[in-house]
Structures are given as structure tokens and as C-alpha cells.
Amino acid sequence: MRGSILVALGTWLVLAGMAAGSAAQEPPARLLIVGPESRFLEPAQLERMAEDLRALVQRYPGLRRVEPAQPIEQLRKKARCLGSQPECLARLGKLAGAERVLHCEVQKLPGKYLVDVSLIETLRGNTLSQSRGRSEPSAEALQAALLKGWVEVLGPLPVRQIKVYANVTGADVFLDGQKLGQTPLILTRDPGPGAHRLEIAAAGYEPFSQEISAQESGDIHVEAVLRTRAPEADPALAAAPVAGRKISSGKDEDDGSAPPTPTSPPKPRASRPGWLRLADETPPDVAASSRTSETGAGPAKGPGPAREAPPSEEPKAFYRTWWFWTAIGLVVSGAAAGLVVGLAGEGGSGIPDGKGRLVLSF
Structure with a gap:
């Protein structure tokens, strides 16, 4: 008894596995798309809707779109199908070699659009699923209503x-x-x-x-694969002139202008006695520095520490100078010498002794 139960259970598992394998290996159903059709929309707008519908169908692994050998208008004439009845659409599917037919039609209502989507089985001619909805007259609202109807009829989108x-x-x-x-x-x-x-x-x-x-x-x-971005040159540095040359696009370009002439330092004026200098004269140290920078004999040096000016002196009075007293001494000596010579030349016959006569002996 126990053995028969085990055999029956094993047989059932084998049959279930075979059924699951056959279902997994079932080929996708062939689908014929008819539409979207409408007498109230422009052909270009209908073509964009048809492209979106074909892209949506390709995302369903259980469906494979069938491309008919003839246009839908000629198939309708051949199948004598001008409406949207399930039997009519089933005949179109048989002529195209499809197992299912997806039909979409847009009708116009006062201030709105009516969207009708249906999925028909070709073999039996019955309706597998159907969706009807309304939308506002804008293109965005109509596109959203169409997408909603397609998904409701075909089933939920696979996870991507x-x-x-x-x-x-x-x-x-x-x-x-x-x-x-x-x-x-x-x-x-x-x-x-x-x-x-x-x-x-x-x-x-x-x-x-x-x-x-x-x-x-x-x-x-x-x-x-992201590539490292090359560093960009600073536009302020690229436009700055450098010694008569300008930088442009990373290269030096001579603009033809002469280099700037170095300006001479201001010439100081005399401000105290004992350091007399004309206004247009240049101090020796400043002149030497200027000649050095102009001739290029040595590198230009920056300004050094400021020179400490010598303390100012009060001007001396003329009677306190050495040359004044020297002149006085010369005058006195000359006068004395002349007086002696004059007195000696008279021979003593002028003034008697003791009577105001002055005798100088050396």
C-alpha cells in the first residue's frame, strides 16, 4: 500500500514537471496590431501613437508582433471587414497568420476623446480583454489614456x-x-x-x-567610462602682458610694442646748508643705480633702507667764522707795518723825545 502511494506521488511530480517545462518553453503568441484608428486625428499623430504601441508590445516576452504582408486597409477589403466587431477582426488575424489581434480606436466626444482597446482571439473570434476610457482633448491626456488602455488589455508590464x-x-x-x-x-x-x-x-x-x-x-x-577633464587656463593670466609680450592660447605672441621705459626716481632738492645741490642734479648713488639698470650691468635692485638725513645745523654768524678773523688779522698787521715804515722814514727830526714820540723796536 505504501509503495503504491509513493509510485503515484512520483508519477504526479514527473507529470507536473513536464507540464511546467512545456509551459515555460511555449513560444510567444503571434499578435497583429490594428490601429490606433481615428477619423478625428491627423495621420502624423496616429503614426506616433502606433510607434509607441509597437514599442510597448516588444516589452512583453509572451507576445511577438506580426508584420502583415499587405497594409491593413487592403486586408480589410480582402476580409470584408470595415468595423471593429470581434468576428471581423478575427478574420484579419487569420489572413495575417496571427493568433491574437490588438485593436485600438479613438473616437471624439463633445470636449473629450473616447479610447476603445480590445484583444481578440483569432481561432474562436471571442474577446479576451477590453478597455474603454475617456481623456481630455489635449495630446498628453490622450497619450496617457492610450497607454493605460494598452496595459489593461495586455496585462501588467514585466519588471525591468x-x-x-x-x-x-x-x-x-x-x-x-x-x-x-x-x-x-x-x-x-x-x-x-x-x-x-x-x-x-x-x-x-x-x-x-x-x-x-x-x-x-x-x-x-x-x-x-568617465574621462578626466583637462585643466582650463585662467583667462586673467592669459590676458596679462609680460614685458612687452602677451600670452594668448598658452603661447607668447609679440605685439610689436617696445618694452616700457624705466622711470627715473624723483630728484631731491637741497633742504639745508652744507648739502647744496641744484634741482636738476641727481645724487651720485641714484645716478649710479640708474646707469646700472639702463646698461644691464647688473640686476635691478629694489629700494633699500631709507638714508638717515644728517642733523640740521644752524647757520653761523659771519663774525664767528674763521675767514672773518683771518681778514681782520691781515688788516691789523698791514696797518701796523705801514705805521712803522712811516715813522722810520722821518729820521727823528719831527717830534722830540719825550714829547709824544713813539719808538717801536723789534
Whole structure:
């Protein structure tokens, strides 16, 4: 008894595994897309909606879009199908070799749009799922209503991850201008149909940009290599003149002008007696320094410590000078010598002795 139960249980497990394997290996269903159709929208707008719908279908691993050999208008004429009845759409699917038909139609109501989406089984002609919704007359609201109806009919979107890696840790990641996070980044998010711009930026590195598409099945992998940004030259230093030459684009360029002429230091004037100098004269030390810098005999020296001026002296009176008393001595000596010579020449016959006569002997 126990052995028969074990055999039955093993047989059931084997059959369940085979059924699960066959289900896992089941090929995707062939799907024919009809629409979006509308008499109230422009052909260019309908074409953009059809591109978004085809991109959305490619994200479902259990569906494979069928491209008919003839346009939908010719298939309708051949199948004698001009409406949106399930039997009519099933005939279109059989002619295209599809197992399912996805039909989308947009009708206009007063001040609104009516969105009708249905999924038809080709073999039996019955409706698998259907969605109806309304939207405002704007293009953005209509696009949102269409996307909602498609997802309701086809089922929830499969989980998709955006994986971003870079050689720089902590770089900012942006998707269509919106910051997602920093590298390394693994984000479970649906980017939506169509192409998107993924950007990575970090301080000191060149920005990285790559276009990603939601049409790709599975996760989105991005591996970025950021390159170091070259240092930029300071514009203030590039425009500064250097000894008659200017710097432009990192190179010296002669502007043809002569080097600036060195200016001479101001010439001091005499301010006290004993240091007499004309206003246009230059002190010897200043003149020597100027000649040295002009001839290039030696390197130009900066200003040294200030010279301490000698203490000022009060002017002396003329009677206290040596030349004044020298002149007085010469005059007195000359007068005395003349007086002696005059008296000696008279021979003593003039004034008698003892009567005012003065005799000088040497």
C-alpha cells in the first residue's frame, strides 16, 4: 500500500514537471496590431501613437508582433471587414497568420476623446480583454489614456531594471534630465516607450551620455567610462602682458610694442646748508643705480633702507667764522707795518723825545 502511494506521488511530480517545462518553453503568441484608428486625428499623430504601441508590445516576452504582408486597409477589403466587431477582426488575424489581434480606436466626444482597446482571439473570434476610457482633448491626456488602455488589455508590464555602472563611484545619474541616483545604480523602473537619454556626470570628469530604448527586452545595462577633464587656463593670466609680450592660447605672441621705459626716481632738492645741490642734479648713488639698470650691468635692485638725513645745523654768524678773523688779522698787521715804515722814514727830526714820540723796536 505504501509503495503504491509513493509510485503515484512520483508519477504526479514527473507529470507536473513536464507540464511546467512545456509551459515555460511555449513560444510567444503571434499578435497583429490594428490601429490606433481615428477619423478625428491627423495621420502624423496616429503614426506616433502606433510607434509607441509597437514599442510597448516588444516589452512583453509572451507576445511577438506580426508584420502583415499587405497594409491593413487592403486586408480589410480582402476580409470584408470595415468595423471593429470581434468576428471581423478575427478574420484579419487569420489572413495575417496571427493568433491574437490588438485593436485600438479613438473616437471624439463633445470636449473629450473616447479610447476603445480590445484583444481578440483569432481561432474562436471571442474577446479576451477590453478597455474603454475617456481623456481630455489635449495630446498628453490622450497619450496617457492610450497607454493605460494598452496595459489593461495586455496585462501588467514585466519588471525591468536599469543597471548603471561607471569607473567613478558616486557619479550622478540622470534620465531625461531627472536625477535617479548615483553610481553604482540598480533601479527597478519602467522608463516608458520610446528612446530616452541617460547621462552621468561627476566633478572633474567629462559628462557621459547614452541613448537607451525601452524597445529592448529585459534589463537595461549601461557601463560608462568617465574621462578626466583637462585643466582650463585662467583667462586673467592669459590676458596679462609680460614685458612687452602677451600670452594668448598658452603661447607668447609679440605685439610689436617696445618694452616700457624705466622711470627715473624723483630728484631731491637741497633742504639745508652744507648739502647744496641744484634741482636738476641727481645724487651720485641714484645716478649710479640708474646707469646700472639702463646698461644691464647688473640686476635691478629694489629700494633699500631709507638714508638717515644728517642733523640740521644752524647757520653761523659771519663774525664767528674763521675767514672773518683771518681778514681782520691781515688788516691789523698791514696797518701796523705801514705805521712803522712811516715813522722810520722821518729820521727823528719831527717830534722830540719825550714829547709824544713813539719808538717801536723789534
